[in-house]
Amino acid sequence: MEEKELPINFFSEEIDFELENEEKTSLWLQKIANREGFVVSVINYIFCDDEYLHKINMEYLNHDTYTDIITFDNSEDDQEQVLEGDIFISVERVRENSAELKTTFEQEIHRVMVHGLLHLTGQDDHSVEDKQKMREKENTALELLVINY
Numbered sequence: 001m002e003e004k005e006l007p008i009n010f011f012s013e014e015i016d017f018e019l020e021n022e023e024k025t026s027l028w029l030q031k032i033a034n035r036e037g038f039v040v041s042v043i044n045y046i047f048c049d050d051e052y053l054h055k056i057n058m059e060y061l062n063h064d065t066y067t068d069i070i071t072f073d074n075s076e077d078d079q080e081q082v083l084e085g086d087i088f089i090s091v092e093r094v095r096e097n098s099a100e101l102k103t104t105f106e107q108e109i110h111r112v113m114v115h116g117l118l119h120l121t122g123q124d125d126h127s128v129e130d131k132q133k134m135r136e137k138e139n140t141a142l143e144l145l146v147i148n149y
Contacts, residue, residue, distance in 0.1 A: 007040040012047035017091045019047070025110070025145075029117055032141045033083055036121040041075070041084040043120070045113060053090040068093040069112050071119040087116035107142065114141040 008026040010019050019025060033040050050066050057063045057070060067090070074084045089112055098108035118137055119125075125134045 007042055009042070009044045010047070011044060012091075014048050014052055015091060017047045019045075019109075020106070025113070028141075028145050029113065031144065032114055032117055033121065036118070038081050038083050038121050041079075041082045043083060043117070044086045045116075046086060046088045047091050048088055050090050050092045053088055053093070056088055066090070066093060068097060069116050071116040073120055075120070083117070083120045085120045087113070089113065089116070110142060110145055111138050114138050
């Protein structure tokens with residue numbers, strides 16, 4: 001029997017990290033996408049370290065900075081409401097940010113994961129207004145996660 005690829009996949013081959021409750025997290029992310037009016041074709045979450053993500057940031061975006069997340073939208077133009085992409089997350093940066101923000105690592109990793117998903121739905125965070133709207137959507141998503149766990 002052929003194994004069916006799930007719409008949301010989690011990879012962490014480069015580092016020693018394993019996301020807890022992958023199935024529930026996947027269902028939660030799909031629910032957020034649906035609430036935003038989208039369906040997930042395939043989204044790959046790739047967990048990595050700072051250096052790996054910095055290299056991607058330099059190579060593809062020409063940014064010489066460390067970041068917690070980079071999202072690549074691979075959706076087809078003719079399928080507007082279908083999400084497809086690769087989301088790279090630095091576990092090191094998320095761990096550091098969670099300590100700085102005085103939150104749990106689990107809460108911060110989920111916030112960053114939904115942040116990447118929201119970028120795929122077209123949400124932006126360049127202006128103060130956009131950042132506030134994005135944060136509100138993240139908070140709403142995190143509330144749903146708590147209810148479903």
